[in-house]
Amino acid sequence: MLRLRPFSAVDADRIISWSGDETAFRRWSADIYKSYPITGADMIGFYETAARGGMFFPYTAVEDEDMVGHLIIRFPKDRSTARFGFVIVDPVRRGQGIGRQMMELAKKEAAERFGARFATLGVFADNVPALRCYLSAGFREVKTDKQEYYRIFEEEWLCIEMSTVL
Numbered sequence: 001m002l003r004l005r006p007f008s009a010v011d012a013d014r015i016i017s018w019s020g021d022e023t024a025f026r027r028w029s030a031d032i033y034k035s036y037p038i039t040g041a042d043m044i045g046f047y048e049t050a051a052r053g054g055m056f057f058p059y060t061a062v063e064d065e066d067m068v069g070h071l072i073i074r075f076p077k078d079r080s081t082a083r084f085g086f087v088i089v090d091p092v093r094r095g096q097g098i099g100r101q102m103m104e105l106a107k108k109e110a111a112e113r114f115g116a117r118f119a120t121l122g123v124f125a126d127n128v129p130a131l132r133c134y135l136s137a138g139f140r141e142v143k144t145d146k147q148e149y150y151r152i153f154e155e156e157w158l159c160i161e162m163s164t165v166l
Contacts, residue, residue: 001061001063001064002061002062002068002079002098002101002102003061003063003105004059004060004061004062004071004102004104004105004106005059005060005062006057006058006059006060006111007047007058007059007060007070007072007134008060009040009044010133011037011060011067011070012040012041012044012080013039013040014026014067014141015043015045015067015070015088016037016038016039016040016051016062017071018079018086018088018090018091019085020091022036022040023153025037025156026153026157027124027127027130028086028087029134030087030122030124030150030152030159031150031151031152032046033046033103037160047051047072048140050074051145055074055075055076055079056070056072056073056074056163057072057073058070058071058077058086059071059072059073059106059109059145061089061098061102061105063098064166067097068089068093068098068141069087069088069089069093069099069102070086070087070088070089071084071085071086071087071088071106072084072086073106073109073110073114074083075114075116078116079114079115079116080115080116080118081116081117081118081119082106082110082118082119082120082166083120083121084103084106084110084119084120084121085121085122085141087099087102087121087130087138089102091166095127095129098100099133099137100130100136100137101137102132103133104137105140106119107119107137107138107164109166110111111144111163111166116166117165118163118165118166119139119163119164119166120142120162120163121134121139121158121161121162122159122161122162123160123165124150124157124158124160125157125158125159125160126132126157126158131160134162137141137164138164139162139163139164140162140163140164141160141162142160142161142162144161147159148161
């Protein structure tokens with residue numbers, strides 16, 4: 001049975017290894033980390049700094065004590081709207097519904113533990129497997145007046161904003 005547990009520093013190296021190349025890494029982390037590759041210590045340092053405000057919560061998804069995925073829940077303004085990010089699944093477990101299950105567990109955690117009423121996330125338009133995953137978990141595209149792009153590899157990557165009611 002899949003469950004989310006708080007991220008532990010010993011998880012970092014394995015999570016980073018799931019990215020593979022830099023393109024995959026950027027699909028997962030966007031432009032948050034300025035250099036590539038990163039180390040487990042880089043991830044741990046970033047998470048420790050981000051968690052100081054009490055609005056950033058990293059999780060590791062485990063099934064039968066085996067790590068299978070990772071995500072973060074953060075609250076950019078207040079606890080009414082959760083923002084999911086850094087969603088990644090172990091490559092050997094992709095295509096098995098782990099991502100959708102993680103999203104369902106994260107939605108439940110955001111609502112029950114933190115009292116959130118909405119959840120949002122961003123996904124790059126060319127990341128079709130992730131987009132399908134989020135749609136299957138009840139997220140819908142949010143139409144905005146202005147499209148958001150990230151500059152990665154001297155390219156402009158379109159980010160699709162999605163949300164769901166919890």
